[in-house]
Amino acid sequence: MTTPAINYQYLTEKIKFWGQELGFSQVGISDVDLSEHEAALTSWLENNYHGNMDYMARHGLMRARAKELVEGTLNVISVRMDYLPTDAKFARILKNRDHAYISRYALGRDYHKLMRKRLKQLGEKIKAHCENINYRPFVDSAPILERPLAEKAGLGWVGKHSLLINKQAGSWFFLGELLVDIPLITDTKAENNCGTCVACIKICPTQAIVEPYVVDARRCISYLTIELREAIPEEFRPLIGNRIYGCDDCQLICPWNKFAKLGSEDDFKPRQNLDNIELLTLFAWDEATFLNKTEGSPIRRIGFQSWQRNIAVALGNADFSENNVSALTAKLPKAEAMVAEHIEWAIAQQTLKQQALVKDQNLRLTARLIRSVEKGMPRDA
Structure with missing residues (x-):
């Protein structure tokens, strides 16, 4: 046929x-x-x-x-x-x-x-x-x-x-x-x-x-x-x-x-x-939690170390926060070398932002003091 x-x-x-x-x-x-x-x-x-x-x-x-x-x-x-x-x-x-x-x-x-x-x-x-x-x-x-x-x-x-x-x-x-x-x-x-x-x-x-x-x-x-x-x-x-x-x-x-x-x-x-x-929520995950939470997700394929590396960088870029510094510092001792490098970088970034924040606060305080003094001075001074 x-x-x-x-x-x-x-x-x-x-x-x-x-x-x-x-x-x-x-x-x-x-x-x-x-x-x-x-x-x-x-x-x-x-x-x-x-x-x-x-x-x-x-x-x-x-x-x-x-x-x-x-x-x-x-x-x-x-x-x-x-x-x-x-x-x-x-x-x-x-x-x-x-x-x-x-x-x-x-x-x-x-x-x-x-x-x-x-x-x-x-x-x-x-x-x-x-x-x-x-x-x-x-x-x-x-x-x-x-x-x-x-x-x-x-x-x-x-x-x-x-x-x-x-x-x-x-x-x-x-x-x-x-x-x-x-x-x-x-x-x-x-x-x-x-x-x-x-x-x-x-x-x-x-x-x-x-x-x-x-x-x-x-x-x-x-x-x-x-x-x-x-x-x-x-x-x-x-x-x-x-x-x-x-x-x-x-x-x-x-x-x-x-x-x-x-x-x-x-x-x-x-x-x-x-x-x-929040970044801190994700950074708090241990490897078992990461694997569980990303089951069936494309995220899992990058692995836990790259995941922590990426979050550390993001925390370094975040606004200064004592909580950020504490979380980064707590992770550092047990972190693998590649992740540790990024955590140290992030802590340094947070430190720079803290210093800039303090400097800005001091400048604002100084400006207020100057304005206060100027207000109290005689007009013909």
Whole structure:
């Protein structure tokens, strides 16, 4: 019996329908040709902008060659999933220096497993319709240029901060890919709408966006607080502020995020009050508490030492407080060398702020005394 021919136009439409049924905010399809990005990727690696992320260099140009990653790949199904929480306390927390700022994507459950499971379910739906198919789902788990692929799939354009921006939904979303070996109908590449705007470049606390569309990871707060496992260079510590896990500044300033959509997944909603919690509360956690409180969270992967390191830096940047100094001092004797270095730095910063505070108080007192004396002097004196 002859197998009926597959209508790939119909299948493409069904894939997008199934994707939305599974909770994806948008589904797009592209081919695998990213050759136009190879020169930029090579230059980025040669400039060591990947920092200590050795896996970036190890896979090299494979990131632009999906066919080398999974043999036989013809198309990539790219998906996005919105995650912006309701009542996001962005500015309020950044200004409240005794509270911890955690990147919005990390407030809830780890998105990797959730999205990969849904992508696998999408693959199975396709397989039920089209038996002769091989597929592989990826969510930040493969050496692949996911943003250029998503751009080709029409999900948005790569902005000057290197993140994907959607005209109707901003940039608060996760990306995932399903590599398939069937000839689907591809979408039209999204048009770049950044124009002359450079807001993300100007606002970056550490000037990590060294030129439009190029990020030096070694300067990026997300890299410094998440990827880096060593000491944070001192030049960047004061610039980190109270950001203890990641940074959202380039997204917060982006004018397209006025169109951002709220996430509908309960798993992405803030957990453990992490969207409004004091630094001292987090610094008081021991390792067992850290592991318990961050179970199922992307935060857990940085480990307890980096967690303490980051909070110590934030406490050093906080306004002077005897409680801050006491907490830092109490942790110091048992801290590992890398963490201890940051605690000592933080204590020194708090000491400088205390001295500045005393100096300011003395100047104010002196000024009041002078005014008091002047008021008591005869007018013709």
